[in-house]
Amino acid sequence: MSKLQKLIDKKAQSADFMAQEIAHICNDMPKRDPGSLGEKMACEYMADYMKNKCGCERTDIEEFVEHPNAFFGWIYFTITFVLASLVLFFFVPLAGALINILGFVILVIQFGFYKKVVDKFFPKKIGHSVTAIKKCTGEVKGRVFFNGHPDAVWNWPVNNKFGGKVHMAHLVSSMLGGLIIQGLNIAAAIRLPLVTGAHYVQNFVFAEMVNAYSPALLYLGFAVMIFVPCLVGMYFMWDEHTIVDGANDNLTGCYMGIAILKALKDEGIELEHTEVGVIISGSEEAGLRGAMAWAKAHKEEFSDVPTWIYSYDTIHESRFLGVSYRDLNGTVKSDKEVSDSFIEAAKQLDIHCIKSWVPPFGGATDNAAFLKAGFKSTGITALDHNLQPYYHTMKDNADNLNKECLADCYAVSVKCLENFDRMVSAK
Numbered sequence: 560m561s562k563l564q565k566l567i568d569k570k571a572q573s574a575d576f577m578a579q580e581i582a583h584i585c586n587d588m589p590k591r592d593p594g595s596l597g598e599k600m601a602c603e604y605m606a607d608y609m610k611n612k613c614g615c616e617r618t619d620i621e622e623f624v625e626h627p628n629a630f631f632g633w634i635y636f637t638i639t640f641v642l643a644s645l646v647l648f649f650f651v652p653l654a655g656a657l658i659n660i661l662g663f664v665i666l667v668i669q670f671g672f673y674k675k676v677v678d679k680f681f682p683k684k685i686g687h688s689v690t691a692i693k694k695c696t697g698e699v700k701g702r703v704f705f706n707g708h709p710d711a712v713w714n715w716p717v718n719n720k721f722g723g724k725v726h727m728a729h730l731v732s733s734m735l736g737g738l739i740i741q742g743l744n745i746a747a748a749i750r751l752p753l754v755t756g757a758h759y760v761q762n763f764v765f766a767e768m769v770n771a772y773s774p775a776l777l778y779l780g781f782a783v784m785i786f787v788p789c790l791v792g793m794y795f796m797w798d799e800h801t802i803v804d805g806a807n808d809n810l811t812g813c814y815m816g817i818a819i820l821k822a823l824k825d826e827g828i829e830l831e832h833t834e835v836g837v838i839i840s841g842s843e844e845a846g847l848r849g850a851m852a853w854a855k856a857h858k859e860e861f862s863d864v865p866t867w868i869y870s871y872d873t874i875h876e877s878r879f880l881g882v883s884y885r886d887l888n889g890t891v892k893s894d895k896e897v898s899d900s901f902i903e904a905a906k907q908l909d910i911h912c913i914k915s916w917v918p919p920f921g922g923a924t925d926n927a928a929f930l931k932a933g934f935k936s937t938g939i940t941a942l943d944h945n946l947q948p949y950y951h952t953m954k955d956n957a958d959n960l961n962k963e964c965l966a967d968c969y970a971v972s973v974k975c976l977e978n979f980d981r982m983v984s985a986k
Contacts, residue, residue, distance in 0.1 A: 707812025711805025
């Protein structure tokens with residue numbers, strides 16, 4: 560029998576433990592939006608548990624500065640600029656084109672690449688993360704971190720009430736409207752003299768205005784107003800006053816590593832050459848802010864021996880249990896060796912696991928922050944990237960956990976740890 564087979568054999572028991580703990584945090588603690596008291600309390604609770612119940616010699620609670628509302632704050636800038644550009648189409652189309660471009664640039668940089676473009680315009684808060692490590696008994700030859708984020712997202716009202724298809728249709732329609740408005744502004748700016756079309760509007764000489772713009776162009780400008788309700792609705796795409804429970808997204812990720820530490824402690828198993836750690840990185844829903852801060856703070860500290868990070872997010876649907884070989888809207892490559900190790904471990908246990916990715920408009924997981932800092936990391940998810948009713952809605956609660964999926968992901972994770980320990984111990 561392999562060293563950690565006992566843990567794998569008791570995967571259902573570990574899944575029960577995860578479900579109980581997740582329910583406790585969801586039901587008995589304050590809401591955990593990024594930078595909130597609830598996020599801090601959850602971090603303190605998990606740190607205390609890993610210290611006193613899992614035998615971790617180190618459980619550090621760390622602070623970082625953030626501006627949580629900035630992550631979705633691009634909406635206020637981008638949509639306002641798009642609406643302004645529609646108005647400017649009838650007055651100064653060149654200015655309309657420029658301000659529209661600025662709005663889309665903010666969208667791409669703030670959401671597409673998770674950069675801090677508009678953060679300073681939003682209130683500052685203090686986020687919290689946890690670093691927990693169970694030391695090995697001998698020389699440290701390797702280290703494995705299991706990662707999840709403790710914070711929960713703001714409710715998405717459209718997905719919550721009407722479902723993912725309507726949510727995506729709303730988003731796509733708004734983006735399409737913005738692009739059409741941009742095209743009209745460019746066409747008008749090319750056609751009109753540099754003095755712009757303001758003269759025609761100010762003097763209400765409609766016939767001259769039609770002639771200057773061309774009938775087709777002008778009437779398209781009026782027709783595109785059909786997108787205005789969709790664009791205005793974008794301001795209400797997220798409800799910053801309503802926080803979901805975040806049972807699946809992402810207490811399942813947090814407790815994957817904690818369950819492994821607990822099982823090692825319960826079975827009296829200690830590894831000789833591999834440190835086992837858990838990173839609870841706060842405020843992922845605010846744009847990976849906690850993982851970014853953690854990676855910056857610990858890059859040099861954990862470069863002494865091979866250090867692998869398995870980053871989990873939303874472990875809920877068994878048929879989608881998979882490894883994200885690309886992250887951050889598909890722009891960042893996960894570490895191939897770490898990614899392949901999870902696939903191989905799943906094969907060894909005959910557990911279904913797929914090669915996946917975080918596609919464009921799919922956002923990112925904390926895995927991306929670790930990768931960009933130079934860590935060997937991969938992302939593990941178990942969700943359909945076609946928006947599901949529980950994703951970022953009030954349906955993401957402790958009653959909607961999938962213990963079978965939790966158990967399988969846990970078993971594969973234990974196998975990954977065992978294979979890694981065997982690899983570094985042989986050196």
